[in-house]
Amino acid sequence: MTRSVYVTGIDRGDGRQVVELGVMELLTRQVDRVGVFRPLVHHSPDRLFELLRARYRLSQDPATVYGLDYHEASALQAERGTDELVSTLVDRFHRVAREYDVVLVLGTDFADTQLPDELSLNARLANEFGASVIPVVGGRKQPAESVLAETRNAYRAYDGLGCDVLAMVTNRVAREDRDEIAERLSGRLPVPCYVVPDEPALAAPTVAQIGQALGARVILGDDSGLARDALDFVFGGAMLPNFLNALTPGCLVVTPGDRADLVVGSLAAHSAGTPPIAGVLLTLGEVPSDEVLTLAARLAPGTPVLSVAGTSFPTAAELFALEGKLNAATPRKAETALGLFERYADTADLARRVSAPSSDRLTPMMFEHQLLETARSDRRRVVLPEGTEPRVLHAAEVLLRRGVCDLTLLGPVDQIRKKAADLGIDLGDCQLIDPATSELRDRFAERYAAFRAHKGVTVELAYDVVSDVNYFGTLMVQEGLADGMVSGSVHSTAATIRPAFEIIKTKPDADIVSSVFFMCLADKVLVYGDCAVNPDPNAEQLADIAIQSAATAEQFGVTPRIAMLSYSTGTSGSGADVDKVREATELVRSRRPDLRIEGPIQYDAAVEPTVAETKLPESDVAGQATVLIFPDLNTGNNTYKAVQRSAGAIAVGPVLQGLRKPVNDLSRGALVSDIVNTVAITAIQAQNPNEKASQL
Structure with missing residues (x-):
């Protein structure tokens, strides 16, 4: 080995x-x-x-x-x-x-x-x-x-x-x-x-690396701007009209600091996206006036403007000798490098050849790797309605660079492009659609009116409804133009999932839509359900949640051992709350005798072998449960947040289950990594159907 x-x-x-x-x-x-x-x-x-x-x-x-x-x-x-x-x-x-x-x-x-x-x-x-x-x-x-x-x-x-x-x-x-x-x-x-x-983007130095190498002073710009790759250098000397024709995407403009016209012209071109530039490097130690800098900051917020004392010729010599480096300060280059390696190397075959000793533990990092690898193995298209949100754009860049899935971003196209340019993000082949002006709007209005005719929705009313990005994205999924949807970073849960309830609806074998969180602990991944959707499920619904959660766990590589949680273990307690859990457990056993399940059971007896040995020594689930079903939303939501904060667990979700096609909700505090993981999960959920989304 x-x-x-x-x-x-x-x-x-x-x-x-x-x-x-x-x-x-x-x-x-x-x-x-x-x-x-x-x-x-x-x-x-x-x-x-x-x-x-x-x-x-x-x-x-x-x-x-x-x-x-x-x-x-x-x-x-x-x-x-x-x-x-x-x-x-x-x-x-x-x-x-x-x-x-x-x-x-x-x-x-x-x-x-x-x-x-x-x-x-x-x-x-x-x-x-x-x-x-x-x-x-x-x-x-x-x-x-x-x-x-x-x-x-x-x-x-x-x-x-x-x-x-x-x-x-x-x-x-x-x-x-x-x-x-x-x-x-x-x-x-x-x-x-x-x-x-x-790959030119790997060899290209970032603006920050250029500034450090030249000892430049940062006049304007933020961290996102300084992280941009300088893919080319364009030296300013011509008059503005000719100079603008020389600009190339991702270029660093190098110009004497007294050429305010070229500075403003470059940033105006960047603001219009024709083309987006990496930044501006001023030579001769000259800096434009405060009025010009104020205008520059408003034209292209975050775009870096740097100043060096030297003249253009020695500065050019130093620039052409620079090469981009992978380091901790260039995470976007790391994503590009990984995407390149994973595209051209047969990583599955290489993994077999390495034959590293297998681990019984499933760590958060291993789980996240599995998500990306599984999603990449059968690429699907996911629509992201919040196309102008910076976190979504950063996540889209990671997903595209790693080849995880194909993406459609919704929103005013010019605004998406401008925001991406301001952030220095290359969206590559990402599909951009503005629901307000899309040729699909008429078709979607007719479809939505048909879905909601029983509620008195007319085509005219539907025409307004489908311009909403979440309704438009949901209809893309329903009509087979996308395989799944992820939203919620700036929208409420209701705004994200209501269209799915109205349009996509539940699977034939699901009574309700429910959710799970993947709780990534230090040495294992547990599945918690339902912590986000159903406030007080009855026994039938609780059984449905358990069966759905077991299927979700299995789909993502977690062997399902179901614990139906209660404040009582086994036959030691009684009361309506315990009886509901006991009845739900028996319903699962009758419907799915192949599933391993225990309930009612307390949390400690479900996950801790020493406690399980005392309370339920004969159980093949107690002490080693992987799917934990909470009796109500109050218990589940508080427990997942308590474990997340006190145990330092990574909570991935909520992941919706029970819909005919996958739609998932984000927390409004979602980090870029949360969005990446949720999109990967959505893409994997969409891999079950035989047909992929069609191209527009």
């Missing part, structure tokens, strides 16, 4: 951070405890480890991550030989390996290391660590023939040095050559070879 994976290369500039990040993502899907070890480091803290630590919430002591710095390693090798260097690094590696289920090893970077035969050193270290190797070959600005030859030679080199090569990755190849290279490598080596194209 492979206990460590060693990602290495053959030369500098291979962009292997994409692969290292992708492998870390893959490992953390499989096991709870993943360690990181970098044998040699230029300086501490290392930017990639800081990114991994922030993204994957690693608790590893940074002091254990690094073997030696390059200066120490070079001196040790010169004084005492390579064997002593390797022995020292092996000892330090095993200090990490003893503490973790699997270790990701980050190989040397071939950059100013002063170490002879660095490839052989990486190969020997991998062998001594007992690690399998993923060599990365850089193909940027190289012809296809050269890339093919280097990839074959790299495999022969590591294989010839006795390494267990898991797979080869050929990275940063020209997009126009990618398919040809992949085809010519397919089946030519004994291991898979994944060919990843060059």
Whole structure:
């Protein structure tokens, strides 16, 4: 069984951070405890480890991550030989390996290391660590023939040095050559070879990185603006009309600080979205007047304006030498990198080859990984009615970059584009629809009027109703133009789900619509129902909630063991509330004898084995329940919030169940990660039907 994976290369500039990040993502899907070890480091803290630590919430002591710095390693090798260097690094590696289920090893970077035969050193270290190797070959600005030859030679080199090569990755190849290279490598080596194209957004520095490298002063802008990628540089010198024609999407405008006309013109173009720019860099130490800056701030709020003291020529030389870096301060680049790796590498096959020891625990991070991976495996289209909300736009960017699902955003199209431009968000192929002006409005009005004719709704009235984004989005789902809908970040629960009750309605086998929360605890995921929809369900409804919740749990990889909660366990109590739970339990047993269920049962007896041993020693559910059904909304809502706050659990939901097609509600305090998870859940719920949403 492979206990460590060693990602290495053959030369500098291979962009292997994409692969290292992708492998870390893959490992953390499989096991709870993943360690990181970098044998040699230029300086501490290392930017990639800081990114991994922030993204994957690693608790590893940074002091254990690094073997030696390059200066120490070079001196040790010169004084005492390579064997002593390797022995020292092996000892330090095993200090990490003893503490973790699997270790990701980050190989040397071939950059100013002063170490002879660095490839052989990486190969020997991998062998001594007992690690399998993923060599990365850089193909940027190289012809296809050269890339093919280097990839074959790299495999022969590591294989010839006795390494267990898991797979080869050929990275940063020209997009126009990618398919040809992949085809010519397919089946030519004994291991898979994944060919990843060059991605300009990864090589592009962010505005913040440019400012830091140049020692620039930030005149205007916010954190979102500074996080934008500078995909191009446009230098201002021409008159305004000609200058505007030279602007390109995502460019950084570089102009002398006394050219107020170019500053205002650039920001006005950005505001109009023709095109959105990354920001403005002023040279010569000159800054426009306060009046101009006030106008600039109003034209493009958040768009960064920076100032440097130097002239344009030396500034240009420094700019062209800069390259974007993955680090903890560039989470959007990390999403781009992961999306790239997951698109071009067969991660399912690679996971099998890694054969990391499986974990019995299901951690929050593993659950979130499973959501994204499952949604990506059969992509669906989800409509997001709140298209101008910044959190929704940030979530959309993550979902699109990771290839989780296709998206439709609703709202005034110009406003969505402007808001996305202000946030520096690339919506790519995302579909944008304004319900007020859409050609679908007439069709939807007729459909809604037909649905609500029994309530006296006319086509004229329906025409106004369907301009509401939640009604429009629900009708998209009903009409097969989207597979699911997620709303609620700025709308009430009622505004989100009322259209679904009116239009989509319940499944034939469901009596009511109910909800669950996925409660991600430190070492497991529990399913709580119903904590959001039904105030006081009767026994029939409670049984329906239990059956629906078990099906939802199973769909998301949680083995259902149902606990019907009450203030009494077994036959020890009586009263109307306990009798309701007891009756609901028997109804579930009669309808679904295949389900494991216990009730009435108290919460502690449901989840704690020692308590269960005392109160219900013969039960196959007590002490190990995974689906917990609360007797009423008051109990359920308060319990989930208490566990969320006091135990530090991550609550994903509410996830609605019982509808014919998936619609889910967000909390108005939802974070970007909450939105991403809820959209992924919605996409997975939509995977059951045989037909996908049709294209407009």
